Amino acid sequence: KLLTQNMLCCLKCNAFPLDIQATKIEEEKQFYSKQFIQRMLTRIDYEALVYTTKQLNLPPLPEKMPAEEDMVDNFYYNMHKLLLEIRIEEGTLECQSCKRTYPIHNKICNFVLRDDEIMEKEMYDRKNTLAARQEMREKRAEEQDTPNLEEAEKMMDTILSQ
């Protein structure tokens, strides 16, 4: 569904949004409830939706989300169709920066990295966290020199003023 595609980032590089290249699309009718769509509109990235509608050659959407007063029932119904009724049966999700493809087969997306990719990611993260921790340690070592002096000065001021 397009609603889930709106929430996912790439597993490797955390890029958003993921491109859809669909070979087979199915439209299933679903029960329309206005409240659900009102709720979801606050949690959606509207620009990403516009981008994907252009990719899939669907009827275009206005570029900016209309203000709350202008939202007509028609608008909600169109969003309902887009978000919930369009289902991608076969195709791929592709990341823009690292070009990793996640295949979709029988409406189920294989949103998983291989084992060697995960090992690479772990090693990369470990390096980063080690570097980050060293930075924190250095910062703390610097700060430990100064605050004692400042606090001591404040204490002296309060005592003298009394």
Place this chain on the structure above:
Amino acid sequence: MKHYLIIFAHKPLLNQFRIAELKSAIEAEEIKEIYYIPYYENKGNERVRKPIERETLIELYNDKYLVVQMKNDEEAKRMTERCSFIQSIQEIWGDAKDLESCIRHAKTYAKENRERLEKEKEEKQTFKINVNTFGTKLNKKKHFEILTNITTTQILKDVLGKVKLSKPEREFEMHMVFQLNDEQSKTQEENKQIKNAKRKNKYKVKEKTDDMVNEKMKYMLRAIFAKKIADGGREKLVTYSLKTRPYIGTTSMSAELSFLVVNEAKIRENDYVCDPFVGTGSILLAAQIYGAHVIGLDLDIRVLKGNGKNHYDNIKHYQINKNMDLLRGDLYQHKTCWRVGEIFDAIVSDPPYGVRESCSRIGRTEYLKVEEKYQENHIAARVPYDQEEMMADFFNFAAYTLKMGGRLVYWLPSPVQFHIPNDLPYHPSFSLIRVNFDQLTLTRGRRLITMEKTKPFVEAKAATYHNTI
């Protein structure tokens, strides 16, 4: 504020979940004014009322009746339709220790509310009275006597209407609770002796005379006359049971427990719910019945595709008008790959703990690069997923993607002896609400834990969280 009578159904292994389910239904429907009225405490003419909490109601785990004070008929109906352990909820007209005083109570109630009840009579003209006894069986004579007593009293006659025995518009019930005599209650040994004697055709049944019935009536504890308002959700257990469902597996959760989970998570219409360990989708089906939209994730693709039958077959079978979205995903990988902070209204799941399904994630002990020609159809190797790590990832995922005030509900396998705050996993942005214990064997069982998100998620602290479990 009126008094209502709740009648529970009797299920010996699952009685402990009754009151937890009641409480969670109250929270889910946001009913604010509801009090428990114990039978034996009276302050002068008024009854003492207490809030509903499990500690005050432990004695009633095996009792059938519970008296409660609520605002409306509407709220009472909404609450009972969520509970699968309640048979029905009824509006009390008379409640006393004897039959006669019970009928007097009913008279005074009818006097005070005469106008309202006469309006009801104009709309719903037919009625019927059932007589229920708890502890004995009644003679036909006594049965008829009681019915005539009620219908011939003046004030009640005006308010009741016409009798119709099949599908009446209003149903009344007369409950009578008896205390068992010492002679009547038999121990297990005596029952065994009787069975053996029956086999050898030596057991003689004593004939019941009127005297015996009158003796039993002396020990009446309580009599209640009430009007039925709504039936509980017991029909759901029959329609949605696993026996008739097309797609099930070894890990599917039974209908009772999945409805309990959904009530604890406060799932209402138009919610957005996620289950990171879907399996065969039994918990999510219960969520869809209450009107939520659903996402399911699982690492095992055989379970998502199904063996000839699918999750979608389940949806067609029960004629649910919503669809579910399925993804193949590993929690270890996708825990930080959700774009926005607060997406889901509730997260519900039964995490794998290695008993019926393997608890593993994708990875390898030694690094080995896969060549490009094999990359498409490569089946990834697996590594066992440490339980503490899994719980830490699960909690971080939930804290990241849940809205404030959203609920996290999950099952945890645990031994019978368990210290509740200390032995449970802890996360700074969640606060513990309730723990329910389902005992499976003498020494082990699983606990249903509900937590609510009270503080926002701080990403920098996510790494340190691994050490605190």
